Amino acid sequence: MNWKRKELKKKIQQGKNNTTPGPSNEKNTYLVINVIFAGIIILVFIYSGFFCPEKNDYPIECIHERITGEPCPSCGLSRSFSYIIRGDISKAASYNEYGLRVFLFFLFQLVMRLSNIVYILRKPIHIRELTIVDSAIAIITFILAFRQFFVYYLQLLF
């Protein structure tokens, strides 16, 4: 186990030291981007798990509701995420009907990022192709997960 960790550290260090252009640099860039996004998604999940939906002590308020006085389609998303983290799907759906879909998007993205990190560290080939496929999948899943919000924005404007 320690040996594996050392190997990983060595590979990451090698990647950091490598500043030459080409596939190796591409690999490092892609690795950094994946690590950062995985970290951000994990932070989102920690945030959802840390704050309690019963207490409703979330530090981030809905700006839309504050200005217009009316709830928006993403209101209750934090509470919904918190209930999903706690395993209560029905309550999660009651707080925000799109909560589960958005949560699944983030979960899918986390799995993608982690699998990409493992792939880059183990077998760093076809990085450019992987980047293109990854971007396409991310855009499609993003549109699928956030489509109600797109519709809302369109209704807002027209």
Add this chain to the structure above:
Amino acid sequence: MEENKTNTGHGMGVAALIMGILSIVVAFIPCLGLLAFFTAIVAIVLGAIGISQASRAETPKGLSLGGLITGALALIISLAQLVFFVGFSKNFDHIGERIEEAIEEVEKDIREDFETGDFKITIQDGEERIEIEGTAKKKDLRDKLEKLEEVELEKEGAEKEDTTGQK
């Protein structure tokens, strides 16, 4: 030295791209849409710096360009929300003025009606019919009130006289 040159603007590009993608995700969440305005500006600034650095050193500027584009897209979405909010607040003010005007008009109508209005209430149940005639004129109402007060005073005076007579 050559190695450093090949990486010029690269870090800025990565930062710009990450900020740009984050801004797009945040911008599409209506609750947080306005926050994306700031992150998008950061992405655009980083992207622009990255591009200028990369073009000076003649290194690839794809990442910076990606950051700039995603940042600009997020900024547009966020601005759309901002425009909506500004429009909403203007409309809201307008609605407030309209409500005020409507209330004033209704008040004025009521005042006018009470200055000149006479009314008649008819209640009919089969053959039985009751008619109540009244007036809402201020002057008439004042006269009636004065008459009623006079009647009350007369009654009180008569009662007092009765009690002293009995004694």
